[in-house]
Amino acid sequence: MLLAVLSGFILAILAPWLYKVGRGATGWILAFLPLGLFVYFVGFIEPVAHGEPVTFTYAWIPSLSINLSFYVDGLSLLFALIISGVGTLIVIYGGGYLAHDKNVARFFVYILMFMASMLGVVLSNNLMSLFVFWELTSVTSYLLIGYYHEKPESRFAALQAMLVTGGGGLAMMAGFVMLALVGGSWEISTLFEQGELIQNHAQYLPILLLVLLGAFTKSAQFPFHFWLPGAMAAPAPVSAYLHSATMVKAGVYLVARLSPILGHTETWLYIVTGFGTVTMFIAAYIAWQQTDLKRILAYSTVSALGILMMLLGLGEHVAVEAAMVFLVVHSMYKGSLFMIAGAVDHETGQRHITGLGGLIKSMPFSGVAAVLAAASMSGLPLFLGFIGKELIYESTLESHIYPLALTGIAVLTNVLTITAAGMVSIKPFFGQEIKTPKHAHEAPWSMRVGPLTLASLGVILGAVPFAAEEFGALLVGPAASGILNEALEVHLHILPSAINNIVMLSVVTVLGGIGVYAVRGLLGKVVAPLNAVSAVGPEKWYQWTLDGMMASAKWQTHILQSGYLRYYLIITILTTVGLAGSTLILQGALQNLSAITMPEAQIHEILIVVMILCAIVLVLRTSSRLTAVAGLGVVGYGIALLFVLFGAPDLAMTQFSIETLSVILLVLVLYRLPTFTNFSTRFERARDLVISLMGGALITVLVLIETALPINSRLTPYFAENSYTLAKGHNVVNVILVDFRGIDTMGEITVLGMAALGVYGLLKLRLAKKDKTPEPDVSKPEPISKPTETYTPMPVKE
Amino acid sequence: MNVLLVSPLIIPFITGIILILMWKNRPAQRAISIVGSAALFIVSIILLLTVWEEGIQAVQIGGWPAPYGITLVADLLSAIMIVLAGLMAISVAFYSLASMDSEREAFGYHPLFHILMMGICGSFLTGDLFNLYVWFEVMLISSFVLVALGGERAQLEGGIKYVTLNLISSAIFLAAVGLIYGLVGTLNMADLSVQLRESDQPGIVLTLAMLFLIAFGLKAAVFPLYFWLPASYHTPPVAVSAIFSGLLTKVGVYTLIRVFTLLFIIDPAYTHTILLVIAGFTMLSGVLGAAAQNEFRRILSFHIVSQIGYMVMGLALYTPLAIAGAVFYITHHIVVKTNLFLVSGVVHRLRGTYQLKKLGGIYQLYPLLGVLFLIPAFSLAGIPPLSGFWAKFVLIRAGLETNQYIIVVVALIVSLLTIFSMTKIWAEVFWKAEPEPDPAYPREDLSLGALAGYVLPIAALAAVTIVIGLFSEPFVRLAIDAAEQLLDPNQYIHAVRPELLEGIVQAQN
Amino acid sequence: MEVILAFVVGALYTAGFYMILRRSIVKLILGLGLLGHAANLMIFTIGRLTRGSPPIIGHEAETLVGPFADPLPQALILTAIVIGFGVQAFAIVLVKRAYETVNTEDFDQMRSTDLHEA
């Protein structure tokens, strides 16, 4: 099983090399993998239908309870069959569709990876491995939508899809984690037993909302549906596969899969059915107003996804059954129609239905397939779509909430769906022939196999009683059982046994559909004013969010990363003072201040202190840099004197020599630089002084508090004891430096060495002007150097 | 153990010294640089395996017992960090051979690089607070020089901000070390752990904790102390940016983790809540900064900030899983972020610019390079099953376990924005059609084979990312073990010197 | 005396902070110098002061006896002074080069690396 899921990834990596060998036939060759997988999954039908679900577990990250565990029951099997089956046809179709595209090898890489990810989603039993595959479908979808990546609209659509589904995915991840924490397991099949516990938990609602957010975004439910029509920027095979038959169904799958755990509550019913209903109607309403083949199909897909959600929300036996039948119906006709739309676009260069007509002559195979698929889509009798529609009406009529309203909306939706079906089949292929940009001719065989197979399957399952019965018993029944977590027998009949309400509804629907199709032009004009509403629809919300985010990003970055070093420093100092100061006060450390004793000092000590203070003032106030350097030197010497007085001769010697060296260095460097220019305003200076005083005060307080406490050095007695006896030196400071803490000194001389190398490098290395980065585009300020050092009122620049 | 534990210090040190002595011999310098980095990498792996097998290792420099001498300690966190340093050293050293200009090589690029590694390894290994300051300075001075070496205008402007703000951080750190010695009279971290827990001045201890938070937070580039990073990281040659972006800020994160699991644990409800707030703002502010940028390396630089937030979040949540998440996040981030910078260097080599506006069409011409970008980029954005996803997952799970919903929401939103800005680079540099060539930016169409010196380290690091993602179990296990050690400071103290624990043991009895 | 020096230390920090907040790069260097002095004096003060009596063991003695200045802070400060000197020397030259390249000592003319419009 692991190999079955991962084989797609492996083959994907090999695809570019295979392409070098296979060239035009690569599609046919690669199709053997999905075909093989399909056959492999077919082998599961019997055992799963008659027995227990099959599980496979492979350890992945046991420390986090994440396993690659797979669970094959009717539900996952049905999806796996759709994915591998349609996948086979798509790979063949894609090979033909992109035969002349230079990047077709990449297409194969992405599509195979996608298929493998999708299989992973529907087969995973572990919540996190499901999520891993789920995100992989988003990523591959991103790459596939952006396949024509040099077109800006492709990139835009890819990003939109990624952000919407990715955002939902992240919410879903949080939901999964909470679900696992509440339910005590990461394995879905184990969580089935915890349904009651979870539904009564305080976190049930957040979990439900988060998980549904993931499902709704993925399955393009209103108001997240807008990314799907945008995703039509992808090549046709991608739309046919991802955006009709498989990926968008992942959300449906998830809702179905988690029904036993999260479903069957009031909340669930209202939310899932509610969103589903709104989606199915709104999308169907938008669909028939489109003229672009792919957009019509995209919106009708959204509508179908809405129907599926609505049914799963209802959660009754018949509703679940209806959902599974409709799922298969939809995958077949929509996959087929998307491929045909692609073929039409490919062979005529035109995909607006207003520019298409009478193609049946030049494209007979595609035309037939289109009609068959559209008939299934319309739910005409003897097509599988009919069975699906009947079951849908049965479900809505049995609903616990608003059965009539639901049924009414369902009828309206189906009426519009029939209209759309007509628009994508009748309009392009029949009626007056219209000249197209490219001379129309039939698509190659690789592009015919898929639509024809899928379309005829719809007829076979819908018209052959035996086939329908087996389909119901072997696939739909087990799948529905998986959703309900109890065995359910399903019997499908191609025709209803008696004329009842439901049949009447069907008749009304078909008649309505034909009627609307006939007057759609007129109707379009009537409802046109309503469309102003869609100008403020969800896609706009997305754009506003994005723009708002960008604006706030620019704003905060402009404020924070202003480029003014002094603001950075001010923020740093204020943060320090704020955090440390408030802690000092809040944690009650200030009371130690009462322990301070009056200072006692000798006169020469006072003198030195006064000298230091004067020098500080001098440094602050002088406008001559040499005076300032001298002041700094005096401060240093003053401190050295303090070292002498308080028993630190080594320190004093070092301080003296370093200070001298620093002063020399400063003078050497600075005497070419100008006098200080006073750039700041009086306000700024006052502000900076206050900030600095706060910083200084913080340190002073800390020093005062600490020096008032008794010191108890744990180290010094040891040094006093052992410097000579063990380390053989009389000068304890020196012994500490070269022995007790010698490694400090090693670091210290390394710092010195590197600093010297740095000085050398900075002064000597002048890169030749071959550097590719030009000077940043900042207007050169005029030099402000002044030759003299006399103090004159400085220009105030701000 | 004596030799093993000091070798991450001695190897880069001796390598650096030899490089200084062979100043003029460029071929020899290049060879020695590679040998030295390889040796460091090998030793680091041995060290990690030893620590994992035998527990925390400690050695007393000079044979002076703790707390009187300086202790070098390797617990799992340190050992992991050293391995990462080794891995970065060898990859970037290799990359430098191809990408570094001969002028900078002639002015000491190689020795500075190795001394930088020495400072980094020293910071990871030391068990003494003042000694940590010294290693910080070794690391900083080397990084200062590396930032500025070459003296281009942007380097100098960015360099001044980098130097100034880091010096402020050092000044605060030094003051805090002084104050801590004044309070409890010791500098050994194991000893401090005991003394600070038993201090009768919790108010002062917490105040000092704040000072350390500022000092290390600035080095780690957390909000609102990160300004130096986006101002400077995009200015030096790309090999330097790469090593800085991967390793250097993580030294700050490492020290934050160290002091807030070993030293300042008297009141996590106070200190770690502050950390959590900082983490949230750091994530958000960093990613918004990235969203506002239009230059390859600047976007990456702001992302560093954002992701530091995730690491701090792990520390702030302060549960075994959360800390494991932080450790795993660091591991993943260092590999991935370095790699992204290395990729940006290749693009720059081909097109002469980092401006998104001027770039495009790379994927069409260099699909392999595109893949090599996508792997770390998606990993950074937390796309499963790459390494970044597990890192994010663990943190989010830890956040939900402790009911810290706000930070989880922030983390998720930031994650989405990360995807946004990573795809921005992808779309602009790789997907977009190539814009009209600008004569100001000379382009060179080299084959990737001709750029093997660039591509090989990138591919190697991408492979590491994939391995961490697909075969995560040992890495996760390692992170969890490291976290368990960190949350039990007494293990650390015991490894340094069992006698130090006496006070604690008595108190507990 | 510690009390007095606490205020001197505070004054040094205040002056240092004030200087680094100026727009002139030269003042920045001076400010960093002041901050270095401040930190050193602070550690010295915090290690408590002892008049006279350097920590040197007499020629006849084997251990330090009587009141003596704490040698450890001295060793730390010595290391810090030297490191500070190295870093400062580099910073000075960096500022000099920046001045020559940008041709101004005004920090507000040195924002190009931060502006995202670039």
Place this chain on the structure above:
Amino acid sequence: MQFSVILSTAIRYMLPLMLIFSVFILLRGHNEPGGGFIGGLVAAAAFALYSFTSNLDEVRRALRVEPRTLIGSGLLVAVSSASLSLFFGLPFMTGLWYDEPLPVIGKVGTPFIFDVGVYLVVIGVTLLIVFSLTEEE
């Protein structure tokens, strides 16, 4: 000019004296105030003064080695003295002492050799900075 001639002559004679003095400071460091750091500064100051009064090439000749090499060798001496103990199975930097005191120097051990390394580095660093700056002018 007269003054600088006198000074440069004086310095030429003072140089050896100052160097001897610097070694003296280095040697007594372990027992009295002094040590490798201050000793190195004194020696460097001697060369620096020399360089202010004579031309740089002459000073470089007198120095015989590049300052950079001095830094490298100083670091090498330091790390070697520190690593020596590793060969005896002792922790890094453990002091090893030659028990018989030598004349003038006193007891010799690895910490002392380490201090010599410091001395060399300090000379190298100071001179490298001073030379670079002087050549710059």
